[in-house]
Amino acid sequence: MDGGSATRRQAVDEAMRLDGNAAAGILSEVFVPDLTTARAACASCGAIREVGALFVYAHGMGTVLRCPSCGAAVLRVARTRTRLWFDATGARLLVMTAAE
Amino acid sequence: MSTVSAPARPRAIAWRLASVAEVRAETVTTRTLVLDVPGWPGHRAGQHVDVRLTAEDGYQAQRSYSIASAPETPRLALTVERLEDGEVSPYLTDVLRPGDRLELRGPIGGYFVWDVTLGGPLLLVAGGSGIVPLMAMLRHRAAVLQHADARARHEVPARLLYSARRWDDVIYREELARLAEGDETLEVALTLTREAPRGWTGFRRRIDKMMLAEVAWPPAERPRAFVCGPTPLVEAVAAALVELGHDPARVKTERFGPTGGSA
Numbered sequence: 001m002d003g004g005s006a007t008r009r010q011a012v013d014e015a016m017r018l019d020g021n022a023a024a025g026i027l028s029e030v031f032v033p034d035l036t037t038a039r040a041a042c043a044s045c046g047a048i049r050e051v052g053a054l055f056v057y058a059h060g061m062g063t064v065l066r067c068p069s070c071g072a073a074v075l076r077v078a079r080t081r082t083r084l085w086f087d088a089t090g091a092r093l094l095v096m097t098a099a100e
Numbered sequence: 101m102s103t104v105s106a107p108a109r110p111r112a113i114a115w116r117l118a119s120v121a122e123v124r125a126e127t128v129t130t131r132t133l134v135l136d137v138p139g140w141p142g143h144r145a146g147q148h149v150d151v152r153l154t155a156e157d158g159y160q161a162q163r164s165y166s167i168a169s170a171p172e173t174p175r176l177a178l179t180v181e182r183l184e185d186g187e188v189s190p191y192l193t194d195v196l197r198p199g200d201r202l203e204l205r206g207p208i209g210g211y212f213v214w215d216v217t218l219g220g221p222l223l224l225v226a227g228g229s230g231i232v233p234l235m236a237m238l239r240h241r242a243a244v245l246q247h248a249d250a251r252a253r254h255e256v257p258a259r260l261l262y263s264a265r266r267w268d269d270v271i272y273r274e275e276l277a278r279l280a281e282g283d284e285t286l287e288v289a290l291t292l293t294r295e296a297p298r299g300w301t302g303f304r305r306r307i308d309k310m311m312l313a314e315v316a317w318p319p320a321e322r323p324r325a326f327v328c329g330p331t332p333l334v335e336a337v338a339a340a341l342v343e344l345g346h347d348p349a350r351v352k353t354e355r356f357g358p359t360g361g362s363a
């Protein structure tokens with residue numbers, strides 16, 4: 001791949017970037033508490049942020065939530081017609097508010 | 101062996117069938133859909149819904165739309181900008197008629213929300229259709245404060261900086277003017293980036309650091325900032341606010357995507 005197309009792809013990706021808050025719908029299929037106000041610790045750099053403040057890249061069926069500090073994928077969630085996939089290997093810890 | 105009944109399975113935010121009660125033209129390209137949503141549990145200002153369209157062959161397209169109405173009003177309102185080559189928005193703005201059904205789920209997203217109890221000062225920065233969730237905040241603020249005394253209003257002062265291409269692209273233009281007129285603690289500043297009417301004395305450029313320094317409270321006043329609109333605008337504004345010394349934890353962003361509205 002030449003450098004030019006990689007740069008172009010990165011520019012497109014950046015324009016498509018959303019906030020973690022935009023992933024609240026699909027996350028609500030996995031979690032009962034609202035995950036956008038949960039705190040996530042990035043497993044690669046340790047930065048702690050509200051999930052709503054992560055960067056969201058939604059492509060096709062899958063949504064990737066990345067750490068704004070280091071760019072690592074913290075959470076991935078995807079759905080097919082019959083299954084939900086949730087990958088949290090990039091999160092060292094998730095702390096959410098319990099229901100009363 | 102005794103059987104233990106399983107606890108009731110907690111339910112995900114449900115998809116519901118809303119019905120369109122009214123379609124209102126806001127600008128040439130934007131429409132407000134006023135919806136009746138049976139079983140709607142109520143929302144907080146700033147939240148959104150996911151809308152899902154299903155084609156006859158089963159193909160589905162899903163998009164997020166912010167809630168424009170205040171929690172205090174009975175009907176849910178969405179305001180959608182038509183993107184000419186868009187998959188979903190032209191259907192919502194041009195095809196839907198009163199009586200039609202629309203599938204949605206919500207309210208979604210507790211991160212980008214504000215209510216009067218969180219206090220102020222409230223700094224709102226919008227580009228294009230990014231005004232929508234911020235309008236819900238202003239409508240909520242007005243509903244709560246309408247019977248309050250001046251002191252209560254002064255505890256939650258609000259300022260809106262709103263970027264649009266042209267005067268005629270300013271969504272909720274009359275309502276914003278009305279709200280600001282009747283409330284000495286609300287200031288509305290517009291910037292028109294493409295074209296301005298004759299005699300225009302407001303800003304005439306994209307939002308930049310100087311403009312923010314002029315409109316916003318100083319960082320020492322610790323305003324809560326909500327920034328919403330097309331992704332490039334949101335990122336530029338959030339970075340400028342942080343450079344000006346605002347606490348990043350008090351600058352919340354809602355990116356609408358590459359085009360999320362003309363600004």
Ligand SMILES: Cc1cc2nc3c(=O)[nH]c(=O)nc-3n(C[C@H](O)[C@H](O)[C@H](O)COP(=O)(O)OP(=O)(O)OC[C@H]3O[C@@H](n4cnc5c(N)ncnc54)[C@H](O)[C@@H]3O)c2cc1C
Pocket residue numbers: 012015016018021022148163164165166167179180181182183184185186187188189190229232233354355356357358359360361
């Ligand atoms: C949390 C949230 C709240 C939102 N609230 C509102 C709201 O209140 N009102 C509102 O009008 N919108 C809102 N949006 C935006 C909305 O969700 C849709 O993105 C918008 O309506 C466009 O959808 P569409 O299907 O019409 O266009 P799409 O078919 O998705 O295309 C959108 C435009 O982007 C371009 N595009 C698509 N893919 C790319 C790419 N890879 N690179 C560059 N350009 C591309 C297309 O050419 C087209 O012009 C919100 C978005 C989010 C995330």
Ligand SMILES: [Zn+2]
Pocket residue numbers: 042043044045046047067068069070071072
């Ligand atoms: Zn990180």
